[in-house]
Amino acid sequence: MNILVWLIVIILVVALLAIANSARLVIAPKRQRLWTNPKQELGLGYEDVEFPAQDGIRLKGWFIPARQMPAATAIVVHGWPWNRMGTKANDPLGDLPGSKPINLLPLAKALHESNYNVLMFDLSNFGESGARIPVTYGLLEKRDLLGAISYLKSRNEVDPNRIVTVGFSMGGNTVIYTLPETTDIKAAVVVQPNTSSVFGKRYRADKFGPLGKLLNLPIEILYCLSGAPKTVYLQPVYAANGARNTPVLYVQGTGDKWGSTADVANMVAATPNAVEPLYPETDHRFGAYQYAVDNPDKILTFFKNYLSK
Template sequence: MTSFRRLAPFVLGLSLGAAVGPTVYRAAQAQRLMLFGMRQPLWRYPADLRLMAEDVEFPSQDGVTLRGWFIHRVNDDGTPAPAVVFVHGWPWNRCGNRAGATVLPDRTVDFLEPASALSNAGFHVLLFDLRNHGLSDASPPVTFGVNEARDVIGAVTMLRTRKDVDGARIGLIGYSMGANAALRAAPDCASIRSIVAVQPTSANVFAPNAARDVLGPAGPTLIRMGGLIHRAFGAPPFAAIAPAAWTPRLQDTDVLYIQGAGDRWGSLADVEAMAANTPRARPVIVAPSSERYGGYLYVVEHQAEIIAFFRETLGGESG
């Protein structure tokens, strides 16, 4: 019995370490992603789909160097045509997301398939890496749409310098953090015609929900601690990352919101609040899903619907 009593604390310590260790590791990795983003390698290229593309480099509104691909519309004759900009989520890149790249439970989300469909439908397409992601320059911390909106403004500004782009007919399609950035940036981009916002989310909703799902019961407490570190690096408080407070400014922009029904990180109520504050919101599309990534896949699974929305709001191929 004496031996057991002596060993009990040691055995309990090992048990707690085994249980807590993976949680602490995942929390540390999530904190790193919050601060510095992720450099997922480019895992697919326009040439894989026989798309005509050029490498582009341009500054964000505040001078961060951004890099991406400008994909020409099929049968491009050089005359001005509408353009659609993809704005990726956290911690993705211009390709979308490659499953298994981080500690987050995820699925592959491919941007090049819908980009190809849009190109064939007569739209130029811009795919680019946000700051702290892909091949674009670093400017930490990640702010889940606040500073990233400056990257969207830079992308639109660059497009409007091109003679082959009709600067009055530009649309955005953003995912999660990218949707937040698109919603925040559009009013400052002088007449963005339309946005497809795929699962935008308020940080006060997303952070504790994702933390609980990824880290377990201790997740919300750990993310509150992580939020303090995030702010110490210059990020806004989670309460300030709230798209529903930004959307009333979208006076001239048609917005199509998409939200997964089974999303455990975001919420339909949050997206419906954004839509209620959006002057020209379409009815929210509720995508069948059992987790967050099912909602992200709606675009690639309903390409004709997305093309029809942009055709309606951006017009056809003629100037």
């Protein structure tokens, strides 16, 4: 009997720890420190920049100037719970368990070599930027991207009629939520955006098995108690419907166990000017992120096709 009691206690403790850690990650994850910079890693000149989000939150980032001015400008928007560089995936308290390393700097270099200015910045609640707790997976983070666009338009190096974006995961959501609010984004690439409720359930099912279903409700309750909207209201597909005429290229890996190809397909269908999406074969969610980094020609060709029109 004592063994049974101890077994129940252990299960409860594990469940409580899983709930607490998952809720922390969802509401306000531990910030990941920058581990290098464009000059140190790739020999790219850059400028440390700081600017306000649309609602005044201070955001920090890097501006990598193009070779010739004025030039088109690409904004790289990172995922959750990363920073402007991506993630080292080596901190169990600061990253999503099961993550793999992603370095976004090679993508920035490819954009720079094609004569783009590149802005890489930390979204609110991440990296070195200010806090706006809780994280809302694009819904309020759009204020960060709108602030970034306003900042870029104030710089002489930037052609305001040739601003494009590349968003990863939550960064992809942020781009989608931003598109109905502005006509300044001339083309957008979104890599594995997701509906939060779909992602959360699939992630917990993958990592915790049958226990995952028991975690969904308490995590949702704690998230809402933090001041966040119910995750059922976080629906980027509705924002995608308002993306106007901005061409959007979606990228979604086929082997993604956390996100959903069907979820992204719904966003593609809702986006007025979506182009043919890319569905690379992958064996993990992070495979499609790496695909985008390793195949910048796909992104550059897409941008070239629409910036020249």
